[in-house]
Amino acid sequence: MASTTPTSPEAISEATSTGTTDTSPSPSQAELLGAAAILTLPSPEISLRHLQVDKTLTDMIVVNLLPVSIVKDRGFRQFLKVIDQKYTPTSQHTIMRESLSRLYQSKKEELINKMEEISWCSFTTDLWTSNTTMGYITVTCHFINVNWEMESSVLTTAHVPESHTSEYLATELRRIADDSKISTKIHCGITDGASNIKGKVRINQWNNLVCFAHTLNLVVTCATEKINEVREIIDQVKNVVSFFHKSTKASEKLRQIQTTFLL
Numbered sequence: 001m002a003s004t005t006p007t008s009p010e011a012i013s014e015a016t017s018t019g020t021t022d023t024s025p026s027p028s029q030a031e032l033l034g035a036a037a038i039l040t041l042p043s044p045e046i047s048l049r050h051l052q053v054d055k056t057l058t059d060m061i062v063v064n065l066l067p068v069s070i071v072k073d074r075g076f077r078q079f080l081k082v083i084d085q086k087y088t089p090t091s092q093h094t095i096m097r098e099s100l101s102r103l104y105q106s107k108k109e110e111l112i113n114k115m116e117e118i119s120w121c122s123f124t125t126d127l128w129t130s131n132t133t134m135g136y137i138t139v140t141c142h143f144i145n146v147n148w149e150m151e152s153s154v155l156t157t158a159h160v161p162e163s164h165t166s167e168y169l170a171t172e173l174r175r176i177a178d179d180s181k182i183s184t185k186i187h188c189g190i191t192d193g194a195s196n197i198k199g200k201v202r203i204n205q206w207n208n209l210v211c212f213a214h215t216l217n218l219v220v221t222c223a224t225e226k227i228n229e230v231r232e233i234i235d236q237v238k239n240v241v242s243f244f245h246k247s248t249k250a251s252e253k254l255r256q257i258q259t260t261f262l263l
Contacts, residue, residue, distance in 0.1 A: 011114070054090050059100040066192060068092050113155055115181050118143045118208065122188045123155070127197065135160045137169070139176050149209075155180045167201030173200050193218070 005216060070076050071089040080087055090099060115121070121143035128136055138157045145151050156176050162168050175185040189201040192214045201208040224230045244251050257263075 048117065049084075050087060053084070053087055053150065054099065057102075058103055061095070062100070066103075068095050071095065088121060096115065108151050110176060111155070112181050114145065114151075114153075115141070115143075115185070117146050119185060120187045121182055121185050122190065123182075124190045125197070125201075126158070135164065137172060137176075139173065141180065141182060155182075163194055166196045166203060169196060169200035170203035177204075224236075 012063060026044055029115060056129050083236050121141050123141050124140055125137060125139045130136065136157055137160050139155045140152055141155050142152045160172060177186060186206050188207040188209055190211050191197040191201060193210045198208050244254055
């Protein structure tokens with residue numbers, strides 16, 4: 001029985017070329033297919049590089065608050081080709097369903113581990129409405145870390161579909177605190193002056209302080225509305241701004257005057 005020898009990629013190339021002859025045994029079809037499969041497998045370096053770029057791309061989208069659809073933009077894909085011609089960006093669907101989810105879980109675990117190291121914390125919270133009229137609650141935790149440095153971390157921004165009663169909001173706030181492992185560490189919750197917002201903190205038997213900046217804003221707003229002289233000045237300023245916004249000729253003249261007087 002004739003013996004066989006391992007077939008290298010170079011031998012395959014030489015055996016399949018039409019202009020050469022060789023006295024060694026010809027490689028079988030199975031050997032050619034096996035070698036071709038080996039040649040087409042991605043190298044570990046390329047796979048690792050692809051994963052690194054995918055992760056960095058996801059980080060960039062999060063840090064810069066970019067739309068995930070950027071991966072489909074022609075200009076962005078051309079930019080990536082200049083950086084690395086072999087790299088093809090992950091699909092928008094994969095980033096939404098997998099990459100962002102993995103990053104979220106990773107950051108959440110890091111935050112919970114950090115929360116386990118502290119003894120006390122406070123939080124600020126507020127309700128807001130999106131452009132599509134969906135209600136949300138955002139909770140931010142404030143604490144001093146083990147190195148005696150002040151830190152603030154957003155625990156969550158969660159959709160609140162039900163009526164914003166004190167009882168419902170208190171349940172949501174407790175769920176968020178339990179999920180972040182800080183329920184027994186909360187010293188104080190800072191909110192605005194709305195009764196349902198203050199109620200959600202007090203129902204959970206946490207101390208509550210009303211935000212000073214929010215209170216000051218209410219004082220100034222109320223005062224300017226009741227003092228006729230101040231309200232007239234504000235109205236005049238609004239009219240001036242509105243005039244220049246509606247007239248391109250007037251805006252250009254204003255810019256020329258500002259340039260002349262170095263304003």
